[in-house]
Amino acid sequence: NGKYDESEAALKEYATMRPEDGRVSLEQSLLDYIDFLLKDSSRYEIETLPFNTKGSDWGPSLYGNKLVFVSTGDPEDSRDIKYNWDNLPFLDLFSVDIDEYGNYSKSEIFAKNLMTSYHEGPATFDVKAKRMYFNSNRSTKGGSRKDDYNNLQIFYADLENGQWQYKGEFKYNDPRYNMRHPSIDNTGNLLFFSSDMAGGKGGNDIYYCRKDESGEWGHPVNLEELNTEGEEVFPFIASDGVLYYSSNGRGGMGELDIYMALPDRGVYKSVENMGYPVNSPRDDFGLILDEVGMSGYFSSNRPGGKGFDDIYKVEILYIPVQIKGVVRDRINSFEIAGARISLLDENLDTVATAISKEDGEFLFPAYKQRNYRLVVTKQDYVSAEKDVSTYNKLPNEKIEVELYIEMDFDKLDQTDQLEPLSMELVDGSELQIIQIEHINYAYNSDKITPDAAFILDKVVEMVNQFNDLEIRVESHTDSKGGDEYNLKLSKLRASSAYKYLVSKGIEPTKIEYSGFGETQLLNHCDDEVDCTEEEHAINRRSMIKIVRRGKYKTSRTSRSMFYF
Incomplete structure (x- = not known):
C-alpha cells in the first residue's frame, strides 16, 4: 500500500514482542531494499500526459513521430461494444503525433482497418521491414473466434501504400496460451514476448525468437536467467541491447516493477530495479525508450492518474553505463x-x-x-x-x-605457508631460498594455474640472479586411474612446467624434468584405499629443486625447495 514508514514502525514493535520470529529479519530486509529503491529518486523525472483518458491507456510504442498505445478510450465513449470483464470498450490502438517541441496532438485510432470487435494491442514496429507485430484475441484467420479460448496471440501487418494491411499470425501462436506484449529489436532479428506456455518458470515468462537467414523465426527460447515463479511481462529491447521488463517476482516496491537487464555475451545476468519514481507500490509496466535512450514512456495504475491506467513520460537523468x-x-x-x-x-x-x-x-x-x-x-x-x-x-x-x-608473499611467509631454507655455499655466504607448500593440480589436469605460475616466476627470478643454478622438475599424480595413464599424466605436468619456464627465458639446457606417476604418494591413498577427494589432491603435485652441483651443502635435509 506504499505506507513503508508505518510498516517499519509496526515491524519494530512486533520484533520487540516476538524476537524469536524468523520472519522479522526477512521483512526487515525487504523494507531495507525498498528504502534503497527510494533513495536515489533524482535519477528520473516523470510527467503525466494530456491524452490520457478516464479509461485505460497503456502499452506505448514509438513509430516515427507518433506514439502508438493501447486504449479503451473514455468510458463514455460512443462505441457500443463493451468488454464483459470490466464493462469498458474493447482495447484498440490509438496514436498521437509528437511535434518538435514535444507537444502532443489529439489521439486518434491507429490502423483503423485492423480494428475488430476484439482486443487489439499493444504493438511493436520493424521499421526496416515496414511491419507491425501486435496483440489481439481475434481468430487466427482474422475474423470472429470459433473456439473456447480468449487468449491473446501475436499477429502482423505490413505497411502498403500508406495503409496497414493484415498479413497473418505469428507461427508459434497457440490458442491454449497467451502470447503477449511483442517487442522487436532495432535490427528486426529478435522478437521478445511474454507467454504462459507450458514449460515456463512462472505464470508468464519472457521468451525470444531469432530470425534465421531465410527470414523465418526460430523456436521460442525461455530467458531462464530472468524469469521467476512470478510474472515477467512487457519486454522491451533498447537500441543498446539492454532489456527492460516488468516483474512481480523479485520483491520490489509493490506489484509489477520495471527492471533493466544488462547483456553480457548474449546472457542477461545483471538485473536492476529502476527504483522510484519509475516504480511505485502499484503496477508499473511497458517501459520503452527512444533511440538515444535518454527519454521514454511507461504505464502505471498508481494513484493520482486520470484513469484506470495512464501513460507517463520519463526523462532519464542518469543512465547507467x-x-x-x-x-x-x-x-x-x-x-x-x-x-x-x-x-x-x-x-x-x-x-x-x-x-x-x-x-x-x-x-x-x-x-x-x-x-x-x-x-x-x-x-x-x-x-x-x-x-x-x-x-x-x-x-x-x-x-x-x-x-x-x-x-602477498610476506603474508604467506607469516602464516607458515612459506618456509625459508638456508643453504651454505662454498664461499661461506648464505642464499635464502624459499620452500613453498605444494599447490595441487585439478583432477586429471596438467594446466599451470595462476598460483603455480606465481611460484614458477619466482624460480625464474632466482635462476636469473645466479647463473650457475639449474632446475629439476618432478611431477606426481594421485592413485586414481591406471599406472600407465598416471605416468603419462605426470610427464605432461612436468612438461607443462618445463615449457612455462622456457617461455620465461630459462635456457632449456638448465632444466631437467621427469614424471613419476603414482609411485611416490605422500599419504596412504593407494589403489586399495578409499580416500576423500581432499586426501587424493595432496598427491597431485610437482616439486622443483634448485641445483648447484657440487658447490653447496644444505643446512638440513629437504626433499625440495619449491612445490607446486
Whole structure:
C-alpha cells in the first residue's frame, strides 16, 4: 500500500514482542531494499500526459513521430461494444503525433482497418521491414473466434501504400496460451514476448525468437536467467541491447516493477530495479525508450492518474553505463577467479560488490556523470584499487578495465605457508631460498594455474640472479586411474612446467624434468584405499629443486625447495 514508514514502525514493535520470529529479519530486509529503491529518486523525472483518458491507456510504442498505445478510450465513449470483464470498450490502438517541441496532438485510432470487435494491442514496429507485430484475441484467420479460448496471440501487418494491411499470425501462436506484449529489436532479428506456455518458470515468462537467414523465426527460447515463479511481462529491447521488463517476482516496491537487464555475451545476468519514481507500490509496466535512450514512456495504475491506467513520460537523468572488468595476476597476466570486487562511490561508500568468474570477469551497472573506485581483494593477494569515471559516457556504454593483483608473499611467509631454507655455499655466504607448500593440480589436469605460475616466476627470478643454478622438475599424480595413464599424466605436468619456464627465458639446457606417476604418494591413498577427494589432491603435485652441483651443502635435509 506504499505506507513503508508505518510498516517499519509496526515491524519494530512486533520484533520487540516476538524476537524469536524468523520472519522479522526477512521483512526487515525487504523494507531495507525498498528504502534503497527510494533513495536515489533524482535519477528520473516523470510527467503525466494530456491524452490520457478516464479509461485505460497503456502499452506505448514509438513509430516515427507518433506514439502508438493501447486504449479503451473514455468510458463514455460512443462505441457500443463493451468488454464483459470490466464493462469498458474493447482495447484498440490509438496514436498521437509528437511535434518538435514535444507537444502532443489529439489521439486518434491507429490502423483503423485492423480494428475488430476484439482486443487489439499493444504493438511493436520493424521499421526496416515496414511491419507491425501486435496483440489481439481475434481468430487466427482474422475474423470472429470459433473456439473456447480468449487468449491473446501475436499477429502482423505490413505497411502498403500508406495503409496497414493484415498479413497473418505469428507461427508459434497457440490458442491454449497467451502470447503477449511483442517487442522487436532495432535490427528486426529478435522478437521478445511474454507467454504462459507450458514449460515456463512462472505464470508468464519472457521468451525470444531469432530470425534465421531465410527470414523465418526460430523456436521460442525461455530467458531462464530472468524469469521467476512470478510474472515477467512487457519486454522491451533498447537500441543498446539492454532489456527492460516488468516483474512481480523479485520483491520490489509493490506489484509489477520495471527492471533493466544488462547483456553480457548474449546472457542477461545483471538485473536492476529502476527504483522510484519509475516504480511505485502499484503496477508499473511497458517501459520503452527512444533511440538515444535518454527519454521514454511507461504505464502505471498508481494513484493520482486520470484513469484506470495512464501513460507517463520519463526523462532519464542518469543512465547507467556498464563497468566491465577482468582481474589478472600482475606477474603473468593470468585471469583470477574468486576475487571480490567492490564498487565505491565518491564518498567511498560501497554501492555494489561482485565476485570474478572463472575467466576473471565482472560487471557492474553504474550511473553516468559520476566517479567511482574499484577495490579488488582476494585471500593471499595484495589488494588493489582503480578509479573509474563515467563522465561524458554514452547511455549504457561499456567501460572496460583491468585490475592487477599480486600474491602477498610476506603474508604467506607469516602464516607458515612459506618456509625459508638456508643453504651454505662454498664461499661461506648464505642464499635464502624459499620452500613453498605444494599447490595441487585439478583432477586429471596438467594446466599451470595462476598460483603455480606465481611460484614458477619466482624460480625464474632466482635462476636469473645466479647463473650457475639449474632446475629439476618432478611431477606426481594421485592413485586414481591406471599406472600407465598416471605416468603419462605426470610427464605432461612436468612438461607443462618445463615449457612455462622456457617461455620465461630459462635456457632449456638448465632444466631437467621427469614424471613419476603414482609411485611416490605422500599419504596412504593407494589403489586399495578409499580416500576423500581432499586426501587424493595432496598427491597431485610437482616439486622443483634448485641445483648447484657440487658447490653447496644444505643446512638440513629437504626433499625440495619449491612445490607446486
